[in-house]
Structures are given as structure tokens and as C-alpha cells.
Amino acid sequence: MKALRRESRRVGDINLVDIPIPEPVGNLVLAKVAYAGICGSDLDILYSRNTIYQPPVVQGHEFSAVITDVGGAVADYKTGDKIVSETTFGSCGRCQMCRDGNYHLCLTKDIVGWTENGGFAEYVLLNSQYLHRLSAQTNLLSAALVEPTAIAAEGVHVKGKLQPGETVAVIGPGTIGILSALVALELGAKTVYLIGLSDARDVRFRIATELGITHCIDSGTTDPLAYILDTNGGDKPDLVLDATGTINGFRQALDLVKRNGRIIEAGSITTETSFPWKKAAYAAIDLHFVFSSSHAAWAKAVQIFNTSRIDYTKLITAICPLDDYQRAFELAANPSQSLKVLFDPSR
Numbered sequence: 001m002k003a004l005r006r007e008s009r010r011v012g013d014i015n016l017v018d019i020p021i022p023e024p025v026g027n028l029v030l031a032k033v034a035y036a037g038i039c040g041s042d043l044d045i046l047y048s049r050n051t052i053y054q055p056p057v058v059q060g061h062e063f064s065a066v067i068t069d070v071g072g073a074v075a076d077y078k079t080g081d082k083i084v085s086e087t088t089f090g091s092c093g094r095c096q097m098c099r100d101g102n103y104h105l106c107l108t109k110d111i112v113g114w115t116e117n118g119g120f121a122e123y124v125l126l127n128s129q130y131l132h133r134l135s136a137q138t139n140l141l142s143a144a145l146v147e148p149t150a151i152a153a154e155g156v157h158v159k160g161k162l163q164p165g166e167t168v169a170v171i172g173p174g175t176i177g178i179l180s181a182l183v184a185l186e187l188g189a190k191t192v193y194l195i196g197l198s199d200a201r202d203v204r205f206r207i208a209t210e211l212g213i214t215h216c217i218d219s220g221t222t223d224p225l226a227y228i229l230d231t232n233g234g235d236k237p238d239l240v241l242d243a244t245g246t247i248n249g250f251r252q253a254l255d256l257v258k259r260n261g262r263i264i265e266a267g268s269i270t271t272e273t274s275f276p277w278k279k280a281a282y283a284a285i286d287l288h289f290v291f292s293s294s295h296a297a298w299a300k301a302v303q304i305f306n307t308s309r310i311d312y313t314k315l316i317t318a319i320c321p322l323d324d325y326q327r328a329f330e331l332a333a334n335p336s337q338s339l340k341v342l343f344d345p346s347r
Contacts, residue, residue: 003121031065063119164188
């Protein structure tokens with residue numbers, strides 16, 4: 001089968017290769033990949049900006065698939081099932097996180113697309129313990145977005161505990177940011193604000209508006225706080241989610257959130273930086289960080305995709321064959337021209 005494999009830790013060392021189709025045994029299943037999305041973390045792997053991945057490994061942890069074969073110990077899934085998979089391939093089962101049901105935070109877990117071969121291939125081998133079944137009606141194209149939606153649900157639903165009727169602001173109109181805003185709408189938020197820079201206007205704000213996010217704020221031309229106060233009865237948001245992964249995004253979240261409100265940091269701030277302790281303490285904020293996504297977040301994301309009337313395919317700005325991977329990565333790295341780029345391994 002064709003597979004896009006990261007060969008070493010050298011920057012950009014990735015190749016389209018032919019590898020054997022794996023055989024499922026025990027509780028494993030073999031699935032034919034329908035579509036696989038490029039995540040920002042895939043770019044981090046490609047350019048060696050993290051050390052978690054273990055080459056040689058086939059990348060890709062955002063994908064939809066159809067089961068083609070099952071191991072002898074698999075009882076809950078069958079050939080023909082439409083599925084998505086959590087990024088966990090296996091966990092130790094013994095640490096405190098695993099015992100508490102938070103296996104996604106196990107420090108020694110195996111990760112699809114990072115330490116185990118992932119979805120940038122025609123077929124992928126998966127652990128049935130971490131699968132979620134899609135409805136027969138669910139579009140496999142849109143379902144390639146379930147994984148980033150689970151990240152969004154971890155922030156808005158699990159950590160943010162959004163209640164119907166609350167006001168939400170999301171900073172950063174990337175895939176996670178827009179999906180977080182959409183999850184908030186799906187869960188009954190009264191008003192959702194999406195904040196970004198001017199380069200988001202042509203593609204990302206346009207898509208967000210088409211999907212029902214009516215308050216898109218260009219922070220280069222409009223003061224987000226003044227706009228929110230003017231359109232929200234003088235009140236600040238109950239919940240603010242920062243999806244920028246920058247300290248400036250967090251500082252803006254701190255400016256926007258109401259006293260005793262909640263801030264969710266969904267990005268990964270990778271540099272050491274000073275923290276505005278006094279301002280955070282004075283606001284009495286409830287602060288949470290998102291790293292990976294829990295089973296509860298996955299269940300909520302799958303429920304959304306199985307029932308939603310929102311056309312999530314609008315977030316997809318390009319679909320490429322595996323052999324056009326250089327162009328696909330270039331598009332994914334250009335926020336002014338694209339949002340979500342997918343591979344179609346069958347092409």
C-alpha cells in the first residue's frame with residue numbers, strides 16, 4: 001500500500017513509500033482510510049519542532065475510515081463499519097491517569113501517527129478499544145474532522161463546562177478555533193465571537209460566517225473588547241478559549257473574560273514567558289489547559305457529527321492525493337490561503 005512516512009528526525013525527511021498492508025490480530029482492526037487531515041502538529045513533526053514522534057512512522061492522526069478486517073478478539077466492530085479513532089493506540093493501564101480513565105494523558109501511551117503508523121496511508125491498523133462508530137449517514141469527508149472537533153469539545157465541553165445561554169469568545173480562527181466556536185454553537189451558546197488577525201479575513205472568516213458564526217472580529221481594525229461590550233449588553237464573555245498557542249493570545253483572553261469566568265488555553269505555548277499573575281488573580285479566573293482529548297470529548301464530537309445539520313465540509317479547502325504531499329503541506333502551512341487540507345489516499 002502507499003504510505004507517507006517520516007523517515008528520520010531530519011527536517012523534511014518524509015517519503016511516499018510502498019509498505020505491506022498490515023494484518024489485524026487480537027483486538028486490532030484494519031481500516032481503509034477515506035480521508036486524512038493535516039494537523040499543525042503534523043507540520044511540527046515534518047519540521048522537527050517536537051521530539052515525541054518516533055521515526056520511521058507513517059504520520060496522520062486525523063482521519064475517517066471503513067473497517068475491512070478485524071482480529072479474532074474484536075467483538076464490537078465488523079467489516080463495513082464507518083469509524084474514527086482516538087489518537088491513543090495503547091496505554092500502560094497502570095499509571096494514575098490510566099486508572100482514573102484519563103488514558104489520553106498516560107506518559108507512555110502509544111500514539112497513532114506519532115509512534116504507531118497513522119492515516120497518511122491507504123490502510124491503517126487500529127486498536128478497537130479506542131474506536132468510535134459513525135452512523136451510516138455520516139459523511140466520511142466531514143468525519144475526517146472529528147479528531148480536531150474532539151480537541152474543541154475537550155476545551156468547550158469537558159474543561160470549559162459550557163452551559164446553554166452563555167457567551168463565548170474564541171481567539172484564533174484556525175481549525176481548532178473555528179471548531180471550538182461551532183461546538184459552542186452546537187451546545188447552545190447564546191453568542192459566539194471569533195477573533196483573528198487581518199490575514200484570516202479572506203478565507204477563514206468567510207468560512208466561519210458561512211457556518212453561522214456571525215461575529216468575526218478582525219483585531220487589526222477593531223477593538224475586540226469594545227465590540228463585545230457593545231454587542232453583548234456591556235458584559236464580557238463567560239468563557240474565552242485561546243487557540244493561538246501564543247502568550248499574546250492568552251493575554252487577550254485575560255482582557256476579554258468576565259470576572260470569575262473561565263479561560264481555556266487550547267494552544268501550546270512553547271516558549272518560557274512571564275505570566276500576568278496579578279491580573280489573573282484579580283479576575284478570579286478559572287483556568288484550564290487542553291492537551292489531547294478525553295473519551296468524553298470524543299463521544300461528544302462523534303455525537304455532533306452523527307446529528308449536526310452544519311456542513312463541516314466547508315472547512316476543507318483542499319483535498320490532495322498522497323503523492324502531492326509537498327503541495328499539501330505548503331497549503332496547510334499557509335493560513336491566508338487555506339484552512340483544513342486533507343489527503344485522499346485512494347487518488
